[in-house]
Amino acid sequence: QVLLSESGGGAVQAGGSLRLSCAASGRAVSNMVMAWFRLVPGKKYEFVAAIGRSNNIVADSVKDRFTISRDTVQNTAYLQMNSLKSEDTAVYYCASDWDAGDVFLDKSSNHYSWWGQGTQVTVSA
Numbered sequence: 180q181v182l183l184s185e186s187g188g189g190a191v192q193a194g195g196s197l198r199l200s201c202a203a204s205g206r207a208v209s210n211m212v213m214a215w216f217r218l219v220p221g222k223k224y225e226f227v228a229a230i231g232r233s234n235n236i237v238a239d240s241v242k243d244r245f246t247i248s249r250d251t252v253q254n255t256a257y258l259q260m261n262s263l264k265s266e267d268t269a270v271y272y273c274a275s276d277w278d279a280g281d282v283f284l285d286k287s288s289n290h291y292s293w294w295g296q297g298t299q300v301t302v303s304a
Contacts, residue, residue: 181205181275183293183294185199186199187200191300195263197260199300200255201258202255208250212275213230213273215271215272218297219270224288226238227241228241246259270298272294
């Protein structure tokens with residue numbers, strides 16, 4: 180069983196920064212693909228970023244502003260969000276699944292087996 184716990188969300192003005200954390204227990208993040216999705220009311224999960232042993236990817240909508248990383252000692256994944264925009268407002272979820280070592284990282288929310296409870300990010304114009 181993998182448990183994921185997000186933190187670091189909050190309210191910030193446009194142009195500001197936040198760093199989200201996803202603490203994992205039950206499995207090492209180095210053995211998993213760690214991903215971030217976001218959700219706004221009335222819409223489907225939107226892929227934000229993912230990191231695995233062989234690759235890491237970021238959605239075009241946040242490219243050059245968001246960075247995904249992980250710390251194997253802390254067993255935590257991070258999402259550094261800079262130059263935030265009002266359209267980044269959402270609940271952000273950490274998700275994970277086993278890492279087969281593929282370069283390809285799945286952007287579909289259906290692929291990921293374990294999810295955190297989510298953390299709200301609100302960006303005011």
